[in-house]
Amino acid sequence: MATLLRGEVRAILQPAGTAQYEGAYCPPNVPFREVRRGPFDGKADIVVRVGIDGEVPKLMTFGNGQVVYEYDGRDRQARAVYRYAPKLSSSHRDVMNGVAEVYAEHALNKAKGGQ
Template sequence: MATLLRGEVAAILQPAGTAQYQGAYCPPGVPFAEVRRGPLDGKADIAVRPDPDGTLPRHMTFGGGRIVYEYDGRDGRGRAVYRYAPRLSPAHQDVMRGVAEVYAEHALKKGGSQR
């Protein structure tokens, strides 16, 4: 867990929920469930500073703005939950193309071992 400075709130990054992944890019041959996975899911050693009015920032970005997580409330431990936002993440299509390559390679290996 992150060491919190005065006013900061602990945060955790989670996979996309329906609101974030609906309509997101998914290449052929890849299960749609893969769209939910963000590259930083599960990261819990981060903190966020509320805006002057007390609200938490709507988005958290990483990788120079190429990976976006969207605020989705708090969990039972009081941490701010940010969910992966594939539709808002410029890196998403590149990541999904990489996932598609892995699925294609796996399919080739699996098909080749059945001969």
């Protein structure tokens, strides 16, 4: 584990909590639990820089701003916890439509007698 520089805090990315996913887009026939999943969930080798106000950034973006994680406090190890924010992520609708295709394909295969 690398040493932190002054003004840096370790961070971890987590699935969306209720505040982040409530009202987010979910296509028909896709379990709502899929909305919570972000593409970088579980990533823990991240460091954020504390601002001059002593606070960590409220948002963290990836993929040219298409994927957004929102600050949600600290965990027991004093890491900054960022949760996937589907309502703020411009790629969310496209990702969920892809998930819907996978679910539809699986349902079709199951109906045909395959697994």
